[in-house]
Amino acid sequence: MNWQKAAKTGALVLAGVMSIHWAVAQDNAELQTTARNFLRSGDYANAVLVLNQAIQNAPDDFQLKKDLAFAYYLKGDYNRAHSVVSPLLGDKDADIHLFQIAGNIFQARQDWKTAEKNYQRGLRKFPKSGELHNDYGDLLQNMKNFDGALAQWVKGIEADPNFPGNYYNAARSYLWTKEPIWAILYGETFINLESYTTRTAEIREVVMECYKKLFDDPAIFNSIPEESAKKGKKVAESGFMDAFKATMAKQTSVIASGIETESLIMLRTRFVLDWYNFYAVRYPYALFDFQRKLLKDGMFEAYNRWLFGPVSNQAEFKSWTTLHKADYDTFTSWQRNHPLKLKDDEFYNTGRLATIK
Structure with a gap:
């Protein structure tokens, strides 16, 4: 019957589309793993190349773009890193690691005010993050705001008492008090x-x-x-x-x-x-x-x-x-x-x- 033939044809088409999506997802996962191996080995240029290729297949993949921003940062291409990371900060998937990466990029560009706003934004979303308190304290210390830096590390100890970084920085600071x-x-x-x-x-x-x-x-x-x-x-x-x-x-x-x-x-x-x-x-x-x-x-x-x-x-x-x-x-x-x-x-x-x- 014609309706049976049509249904069978539709099922085959759907299966084919799903197979293509699955193959693309698998390829992107492999490309991301390859890129991260390049990052670990210090080959940042190849990491950027591979990640850009993966993003062509999946232009909305948040994790790929986050890795690309980080790769550009490590490569020293801070302008491209900035252009990639900035739109991600408002994404619902923005995580602690992204705000850390963004903070490093803004500091590398010596954009201190934007870096500070970035950490404040991250801490509004993740108030219990010891990592973000720690990085914000580092920024304030670089800005010569030593009291503010120490206060931030102490807040980090309160928020996340088993994260070691804030204890390290606070202990070093209290040495001079x-x-x-x-x-x-x-x-x-x-x-x-x-x-x-x-x-x-x-x-x-x-x-x-x-x-x-x-x-x-x-x-x-x-x-x-x-x-x-x-x-x-x-x-x-x-x-x-x-x-x-x-x-x-x-x-x-x-x-x-x-x-x-x-x-x-x-x-x-x-x-x-x-x-x-x-x-x-x-x-x-x-x-x-x-x-x-x-x-x-x-x-x-x-x-x-x-x-x-x-x-x-x-x-x-x-x-x-x-x-x-x-x-x-x-x-x-x-x-x-x-x-x-x-x-x-x-x-x-x-x-x-x-x-x-």
């Missing part, structure tokens, strides 16, 4: 989140230096106000800081001979024990919970050796790990199985930033 305590806390947190990179070695130096600054300036401990003087929305922050200072001030005799690994082990052991006697319920803090777990499991000495040994005395650290190889191996195994996990509701730094020196 009149309040080294946050550099100590954020620095140690970062070292646990990103444990074996060149940045880790840098932040070890920061933490050690800030312990020295902490006990070198008596005014830090003398500035503990009375509980009755705390008012307003910063009660939690000031209360946490005052509790930290009060607990640490009790341990000053331990470091009378100087700040080095041995004295820090004793100092920090006493701090953890005192904190859980007096303040842990009022001010829960994941880093201190982590330290307490290390103490209970017999890992605290090895942990502190790992944390401070390489910057305190490298030769002594190597000697200790050789003589206590079994203990150190046990700790490194424990460390892999017990990563530090931060919590959303344990944020005490409300943005009261000490003036940078």
Whole structure:
């Protein structure tokens, strides 16, 4: 019958169209993989060539265009990168990575205001993005707005407490303020989140230096106000800081001979024990919970050796790990199985930033 023949013909045509679309999609996926391999190998010109070919087949493919903008950026062709990325920012599929790419492109063109608007736009869409807070802070630092940069990194820690980048930048910034305590806390947190990179070695130096600054300036401990003087929305922050200072001030005799690994082990052991006697319920803090777990499991000495040994005395650290190889191996195994996990509701730094020196 004619209607049966027509239906059969229609089905064959539809199947053919679907096969073509499937083949094009498969080809584009392969082209995108090829282009990304070129990007990883540093062959940006070929990446651009392949991506442009794929976009001819799929002119509305968001991911291909995003990759093309990134390829142009890496190639150093910032004008073409700009022309590709700008229309994508209003797309419903615009993601965190796109706003990061766009920010890099705008900064490469030294278009600081557009870069700032880009990060603000991205954060309105993704307010919990640690990456965008981190990149926005980098931009503000490049613009010499150091207080604004630090504030942005602190906001990033609050928004996404398990993203390491904001801890890294905040710790480095707090090194130069009149309040080294946050550099100590954020620095140690970062070292646990990103444990074996060149940045880790840098932040070890920061933490050690800030312990020295902490006990070198008596005014830090003398500035503990009375509980009755705390008012307003910063009660939690000031209360946490005052509790930290009060607990640490009790341990000053331990470091009378100087700040080095041995004295820090004793100092920090006493701090953890005192904190859980007096303040842990009022001010829960994941880093201190982590330290307490290390103490209970017999890992605290090895942990502190790992944390401070390489910057305190490298030769002594190597000697200790050789003589206590079994203990150190046990700790490194424990460390892999017990990563530090931060919590959303344990944020005490409300943005009261000490003036940078």
